[in-house]
Amino acid sequence: MPKANLFKKVLLILCMVLLPLTLMLMYVSQVSISVVREEIETNSRSRLSFYMQRLDSEFNNFVSSIANLNKDTDIQKFTQMEENATDYTKLKYKLESGKELSSINYGSWEHAYTLYAANSGEMVSTHSSVRYNDYFLQKLQEQRYEQLVWKYDDPQLPHIRPAFVWWVSQPFAPLSAAADANTITEIRVNIRDLAGMLDEFKGESSGVPFLYHAGAPVISPAGSDQREISEIAVRFSGQSGGEAEGTFTARVEGVVYMVSYTTSVALDWALIEYVPLEQILQPITTSRKLMWLFMGLLVTLAVLSAYLLYRNIQVPIRKLYVAAKKLEGGSYAYRLPRNRNDEFGYLFEQFNNMTVQIGDLIDRVYAEKLRSREATLKQLQSQINPHFLYNCLFFIKNMTRLGEKETVMAMAVKLGDFFRYTTHVDQQEATLREEVTLVDNYLSIQQMRMKRLRFEISVPEELMELSIPRLLLQPLVENAVVHGIEPKEGEALIQVRGETLNVNGRPVYVITVEDNGVGMTEEALQALLASLKRSQEAAGNCGLRNVHQRLVLRFSSGSGLSMERSELGGLKVAICWSEL
Template sequence: MPLKQNTIGKIMLLLLLMFGVSLVLYNYSNQASVRVIQDEIEASNLSRLSFFATQIDNMVNQLSVQTIVMSRDKSMEEWARSGSRTASFSDIQRQESVVNKLNVLSATSVWSNQMILYLPRKGLTLSSSRFGEYDPEELRQSHSEQWVYQTGDDGSSYYSKFLSNPLALQTEVILETRFSSQNIVSMLDAYKKDSKGDPFLYVGGQAFIGGTTADEKLISGVMARLEGEGRSGKGHFRTMLEGEDYIVFYTRSEALGALLADYVPLEQTLSPIVHSRNLFYAAMGFLLLMVLTVIYILHKQVNLPIRLLVRGVERLMSGQLHYRLGYQPRNEFENLFIRFNEMAEEIQRLVEKVYLENIRFRDAKLKQLQAQINPHFLYNTLFFIKNMIVMDEKQTATGMVMNLADYYRYITRMEHTFTSLAEELEMVAKYLDIQQMRSDSFHYEVDVPHEMLQLQVPRLIIQPIVENCLLHGFKAGNRYGIIQIEGRLTGEGFAITIDDNGVGMREDQLQGITDKIRRPVEVGESSFGLWNVHQRMLHQYKEGGLLFSPSPLGGLRVTIHGSEPKG
């Protein structure tokens, strides 16, 4: 069935097109959503990391403020002015007061810290845990008025900051504040609990402070990128670590002068989007399955029955009246299939009835045609016998009467319209013998293969043609006539040619006689022998009739051809 006529096919195509358009639109929308959500996630993570850096800076700034508060304490100034290497009882009291205030100030911070006092003039140091001398050279090497990352002899790390310049030895008091890097580790661990990443504080070089579960190998890769690109401020970038794609967020801690960084696998960052996309694809897959199921049901329940009905109609139109629909759709089409089979059966019955009536009509017509031939030939023969009797040629008349009796016996057997070619040729020979008895102005030759003699042909198909040769071919030219009858088998059937050396016909005459035998005989027309033969050949054979052409003998050639007989 052509596509333009296949409505079900159009519906199927429309469903697939709608599904395809929906998928394309979703892909476009999903990509836009991924970009927007990814930007939002990146901005959110960076904002969260910046807030975390602010918390660290606040804690560090609080320690700086405590150092300033301590530097303005009067008891510390009194102790610094009166302190000596051999302390008196009053000096011990002042020292105890200073230590208590150091402990109080350290306790006000959430972070564990330590404040240390240095007396450059006397070379003494005081803290909550020690009192004694210190090495001025060591103090010069570690001094800084900014927070500096330090590593102790025992491997511990800490940040330290000095309030006064230790190079100026005339300074009465130098304050140092220290806090352990473990404070930052604890905050990193707390931050990591609510994060999918692994935050760390990049101090510089190869030094960093990470959580207790920090992956040093991955952090080294991130620090290489941070150091190599000279990143500062805040931002994010993507990088490959251990064959996996990561997104790195970083921001600067202004108080410590270090970068706070966090790296997260990109897959984890986009996991909500990927999960949503996978759910959509699963839904689209289910929808596609439903669409295919609907298409299959439409094809099975609608398209296939319609195609079978169309095929059945085409079979009936081509003449296959026995064709029936054996498929049972088990739906509304089942009743239609039953009615189609009933209709086909009724059509077959009616056609067979009409066919049988046509056969009977054709047989009646053939017998009528034969009856039209018989009086014509009988009239001519009796007229000749009369002349022979008048001329007192009794022997010729007797021979003609005998031939006429055999001929009449042949044509009056009306129960059979077919005879063997041998009998037909024998009867033609008797007819020509009768004509030769009348006039010895021609002779005839018959050349038919032996295998054709038993061929069944309609009665009286050759005699009217040889009669036409004698009446129109020879008399008009007043010459000695020759008639040749030949037969041959062809691939489609048989062909019998009758040649004469008469006057022949022009091309327009050949076309005229061809047209004449193809149309109904006109009322009152007396000569219709060739038309009679042609019509009977048309009725008896699927392809048959008469053909006219110039004869090699110089006259006219008439070819009687027939293929497979009709049922």
């Protein structure tokens, strides 16, 4: 079938519909994931920022709560107390200072204030452990503190919990000169409340938050997976790059997590939240799976539709196409199967009926054409015979008038042989040998009339047994004599030659009649060639036209009569034919 058939066009249309739809769904899915992921990252960072601002606010309020501590008279009495003061005085001032420290207790988070007087070497604290004073004095002696900075402190003692600690000296002095200060104040905030805040954070989100600082233990909600948190903390150390906030993905034990973080201004710790990416994208993943399921169903329906189209439309159309090609090639006996009950079944039946009718019609037309051709051949032959007879009788009359008895007798014998050959009307075919013999008789008769006439006949022996229509060569020779030789004075020559040509692997037989007569002008020659294609009723050149038509009717296309000027000076007429 033609390359761009109906089925291929339908498949192309299906592909043109499905491909953009698939690409569009893929693009929408990817954009949806990107938009949702970006929105989730933004929301996660917003929550982290909110809790981090809350945390920073709490710690800043702790620092603000002791801003005016040294202006209090009870605190001043304690800090200015001399080392040699009485025990009563020391106890009195410590109780009054402790009462003042307890009065400035801020917020709900567990915290403690500690005040150290350098002059007397005494200290007062709101810490719940009575043994905390010893730990404080030990840190003071070792100078393990940094002023105005919140630091994580883990005593690793059962009675003192880890906490964030903030120190300040009065008057303020660098770390190396802190021992010369009059007063040292400490704020200690228990990390237990930070863990509680993280529990609250965790309850409001789907991720796991924790506080992280390099070189310090991680602060995380209760029940958290410490191994996961440790792995995420390691990834954070390599990904953050010193940025205050951000988001990245990390793979831990085959699970991809989205990690968001923000950094505390007060503590210099990072609040990190991690959540499985699959959990975040679960709604979109479900939608995408449903989308691909829909696409799979759509493709399945498209394939099924293409199959049904191929089976119920393409296959019958192809059968019709094959049948039509066979009909075009002349196979009128080919029939389509009658095994369908649909519209194509009706078309198959009508096609079979049509081929039967066409076959019958062709048989009738062919038979009629054969009868018409036979009648036409007989008509053409009957046109030739009277024409030649008229010429011969006219010659005999002239010879009798001249008293040429021998010539008349010879003419009569030659004429008798001629008519003996031409009167067998039932025999429409003759061998080339018989036709050459007839031409020889004819030219011998003409030679009797014109002593100046010479003729040469040269036909290969292998052509002599070819079968051709009767009286095919004689009109050509007669035309050369009447129209070429007779009008010219002087020596006259007629040559008859035969040869075989090879054209496209097929033998083409050629008989040439050439004379040195008066010839024809180019205009007259073209007019004569044009007259050969006219109907039988056209006037003039009846003999040549009849020869041409008989060749066309009898042999294959390309057969016929041609004319051109001869090198001898007259006309060169050739007939060519090849077998069907």
